[in-house]
Amino acid sequence: MKLENKLAFITGGGRGIGRAIAIAFAREGAAVAVTARTRVQVEAVAKEVADQFGVDSLALECDVRNTGWVNDAFALALTHFGRGPDILVNNAGIAESELFIKSDELMWERHLNTNLGGTFRCTHAALPEMVERGWGRIINIASIAGKTGAPYVSAYAASKHGVLGLTRSLALEVAAQGITVNAICPGYVDTEMTSRGVENIVAKTGKSAEDALTTLKKMSPQNRLVTAEEVAALALLLASEEGRGINGQAINVDGGTVLF
Ligand SMILES: NC(=O)c1ccc[n+]([C@@H]2O[C@H](COP(=O)([O-])OP(=O)(O)OC[C@H]3O[C@@H](n4cnc5c(N)ncnc54)[C@H](OP(=O)(O)O)[C@@H]3O)[C@@H](O)[C@H]2O)c1
Numbered sequence: 087m088k089l090e091n092k093l094a095f096i097t098g099g100g101r102g103i104g105r106a107i108a109i110a111f112a113r114e115g116a117a118v119a120v121t122a123r124t125r126v127q128v129e130a131v132a133k134e135v136a137d138q139f140g141v142d143s144l145a146l147e148c149d150v151r152n153t154g155w156v157n158d159a160f161a162l163a164l165t166h167f168g169r170g171p172d173i174l175v176n177n178a179g180i181a182e183s184e185l186f187i188k189s190d191e192l193m194w195e196r197h198l199n200t201n202l203g204g205t206f207r208c209t210h211a212a213l214p215e216m217v218e219r220g221w222g223r224i225i226n227i228a229s230i231a232g233k234t235g236a237p238y239v240s241a242y243a244a245s246k247h248g249v250l251g252l253t254r255s256l257a258l259e260v261a262a263q264g265i266t267v268n269a270i271c272p273g274y275v276d277t278e279m280t281s282r283g284v285e286n287i288v289a290k291t292g293k294s295a296e297d298a299l300t301t302l303k304k305m306s307p308q309n310r311l312v313t314a315e316e317v318a319a320l321a322l323l324l325a326s327e328e329g330r331g332i333n334g335q336a337i338n339v340d341g342g343t344v345l346f
Contacts, residue, residue, distance in 0.1 A: 087115035088326040095119045095163060095171035097150055097208055098178030100127025102277030103227060106314035107175055107321045108135055108143075114322060117142040119163040119171065122178060123149050142167065150178045150204025160211040170215030173325045176205040176249075177227040181279055183238040183286055194241045201245035205252060213260070222265035223325045226253050227317070228336060230271045230344040246271075250336050257334030266333040268324050273340025274302045276311040308341030 094111045098104040099120035108118050112135035120128045120135075125147045132145035144166045148159035164170055179201045182193060205226055216222025231239055232246030250269055257267035274280050280302065287298035303309050317339050323329045338344050 088322065088328075089114040089116035089173070092116045092172040092325070093119070093163075093167050093169060094173040094175060094325065095121070095160070095208070095212060096175040096177060097121050097148070097204060098227075099131055099175075100124050101131075102279060103272070103275060103314045103317050104175070104177040105131050106318040107177065108132075109138075110315070110318035110322045111173070111325065112136075112139040112141045112143070114326075115139075115141065116173065116325075117167060119144045119146055119159075119167070121146040121148040121150075121159055123147060150207060151199045153207055156204075156207040156211055160208075171212050172216070172219070172221060173223040173225070174208060174212040174216075175225045175227065175321060175325075176208055178204050179227065179279075181229075181239070181242045181283065183242070183283065185238060186240045189241060194244075197241040197245040198248070201242070202248040202252070205249055209252075209256065213265075216265050217260065217263050220264040222260070222263075223329070224253075224256070224265065224267040225321050225324050226267070226269040227321075228253070228269040228271050230273050230338055230340050232269065232271055233336065233338075233344055233346065253336060254334050261333055266324070266330060268332055268334065269336040270317055270320055270324070271336050271338045271340065271344070272312050272317050273306050273338070273343045274311050275317060276313055280311060306341035306343050310341065312339055312341065 094116045100122035120131045128145040132143040136143045146159045228249040229246040231243040232250045253269040284298045
């Protein structure tokens, strides 16, 4: 098993991509701390992986926008598992769309504080023990919106561009200490986040839900949404020993939408 004796701390693990990563890691023997704001969802995922794969798991309610919550979650995980995480997956994120001219500072702050600030806070909490141990994996779930712009998503794209800047810089700082830092950049994934995007298009344009979904699918040359499991498969490679040579990268899982 690829992740035996490893502990993974996964933010936004209650559903979608985070849940798929928790399952993929637990299947390979990792113990997992699953965190998000919705307690019932993280409890369900923690139970699911424990029941299915017999691994130790912990559900933690945590809002990554708040340093106190983040530090408390890491402290509770330390108490439960007796150690800090070997693998950190910064996956918690939000995505709202609006014309820049209609968006306000609160929307801007929500995106920066969750998508980029959350990644900063959790990384800050996890890194010291990884350095001490001389082994670590930090996997940031960014987006192809971290590489290229698109209308209506300036706050989201700015936050994800920031995640790539953090990924690349930190990767170089810790490269000689047995730690890798990488980002995954998915295109549209078949999760609730994309369903909410479809609802938003319907509400704003009057298109049918089917037409809105077709529009999103057509953004990929493969004419489909990516699955959460496909993103999790790459996360597993980055988390594993075989992935140790991959560092400071931002790897697209998007069917070829963005070619850099
Ligand atoms: N879906 C896509 O098309 C797509 C494409 C590219 C990148 N991504 C990225 O992939 C990641 C996961 O997205 P997803 O598609 O799985 O979306 P999702 O189904 O909406 O899940 C998002 C997860 O993040 C958690 N979360 C949100 N705000 C949080 C906060 N302040 N503190 C802690 N947890 C928080 C949510 O839980 P609570 O609400 O319970 O806190 C949930 O568990 C995000 O970073 C997203 O930007 C998604």
